Amino acid sequence: MDSIRLVPKVFIPADLVSSDYVGDLFGFYHSDSDIYNVVAWGEQPENHVPRQLLRRLGSIVSDPAPNESNELVGRRVSGRLAFDVNGKKYEVEPYNIVQNIFSRNTGILETDWMLSKTAFILGCGSVGSLLALELARAGVGNFVLVDNDVLGYHNLCRHQCGIEHVGQFKAVALKERIVQINPTANVEAFVSVVERLEKSVFDQHGHPDTVLIGCADNREADLYAGRIAETYRMPFVSVGFWERAFAGEIFYSLPDHDHPCYECALGSVALSSSNRVSTNRRIYTNQEELAEVNFEPGISADINFVTIVAVKLILDILNRGNDHYTPRLINYLTQYTLVCNTNDTRVGGDMAEVFSYPLQVTRSIKVSYQSSCPPCKYR
Secondary structure, X not given: OOOOOOOOEEEEEHHHHOOOOOEEEEEEEEOOOOEEEEEEEOOOOOOOOOHHHOEEXXXXXXXXXXXXXXXXXXXXXXXXXXXXXXOEEEEEEEEOHHHHHOHHHOOOOOHHHHHOOEEEEEOOOHHHHHHHHHHHHOOOOEXXXXXXXXXXXXXXXXXXXXXXXOOOEHHHHHHHHHHHHOOOOEEEEEOOOHHHOOHHXXXXXXXXXXXXXXXXXXXXXXXXXXXXXXXXXXXXXXXXXXXXXXXXXXXEEOOOOOOOOHHHHHHOHHHOOOOEOOOOOOOOOOOOOOOOOOOOOOOHHHHHHHHHHHHHHHHHHHOOOOOOOOOOOOOOOOOEEEEEOOOOHHHHHHHHHHOOOOOOEEOOOOOOOOOOOOOOOOO
16 A cells, blocks of 8 residues: 655644754654644653653754754744754744643633533543543543552453553553643642542632532442532532443532432431442552452443543533533533443343433432431531
8 A cells, every 4th residue: 555645744743843942852753644742841840741751852052063863853044943854944833832732622611611620530440531532532621639559450441541551550641641732731630549548639629610520330439529529519410330331320519509418318218228339448558458359340432432421511510601602511411320231131130121212311310408418417
C-alpha cells in the first residue's frame, strides 16, 4: 500500500512562538508522519504532562549557524519561528491548548464555564477512570482523585489506564491520563480513601461548583461521602453496580433542591432489595491489603454503558444555572435510577427478572426523607 505523503510539521504552543525563549524542547516525535509535537519547554509546570513521558526533541537557539544535527532546531527569523532538522525545513503550526482541545465542544459546552468546575472523584477504578477522562474531555478544569489501590494487570480489561501504568497507584496514573488530554487541568491525586482525607481538602473544594462522585464499589464509602456532601452543601452523585454489572444504579442529590440525601435513599423501603455489591474496604495500604479481591463487576462494555449515563447527568449538574446549556438527562431521571444491561438470569441471577427488557432505564423508584437520617431529620 502506498504511504500517505504529509508535510513535515511542528506543532508548537502559541505562547512559545510569541516568547523570546531559547532552550530545550520536549514532546513527541512520530516518524511515520514526520511530525513533532512540542508540549513542554524549560521549567515544566507541575500539572503538565509528566516529563518522564516526554523525549527531548531539540531546542530553540540564537546561533545563526546552519543545523547539521539530526535534532529539531528552531530559530527566530524576521520575528517568526523556523524549524529544520539537518537542513530539512518543517512547517510550523501554533496551537492554543484550551482553544484547540475543546474547539469541537463549541456550541454544546462552554469552555470557560467548564474550566471553573471541579470533579471530586472517590475511587479511580473502572468507573472513576472513565468518569474522569470523559469529564476532562468535556472541559472540566479541576480534579480531586482519591484511591489507595494499585493498578494491576487484572484491571487492564476495564480501566482507562494502560500497561505502562501497571504498578502505579490508580489515582496517580489517572492524573497522568487527565493531563495528557488537558495539560492545563489542575489535578490533585490522593493515595487514600475518603475516610482518611484531611478536612482541609474538603474545606478547599467543598462548594456548589464541585460535584462529589462516589464510585468506589463500596456503599459504605458512598454513605460517608454523602454526609460530607450534605455538610458542605455540594452536589453528590453515586454510581454503583450489581453483580457482573448486569445492572447499575445512579443516585444524585443537589443542595439547592428539595432532595433527600443518600442516607435517606439507602434506608428507604424502595431500595431495600438493591443488589449492589461491595468490595472490602482497605483503609491502609500495605502488601496484605493490596492483594487482589475476588470480585468481578463485569465487562467493560457493561460498566461503561452505565457510567456514560452518569457522565451525562454530571454534566447537567455542573451546568446548573447556565442559561446557554441544554440539559440532557437531569429533567427526565429520578434521584435514583437503575440502568439494565441485560435481564438474562444466566448473567444476573434471579434479580435480573426485575427488568422487563435489556437496556431498560427504571425511573419509577422514588426516595423520601427518613426520620432517622441525621442530615435530614430537621428538614
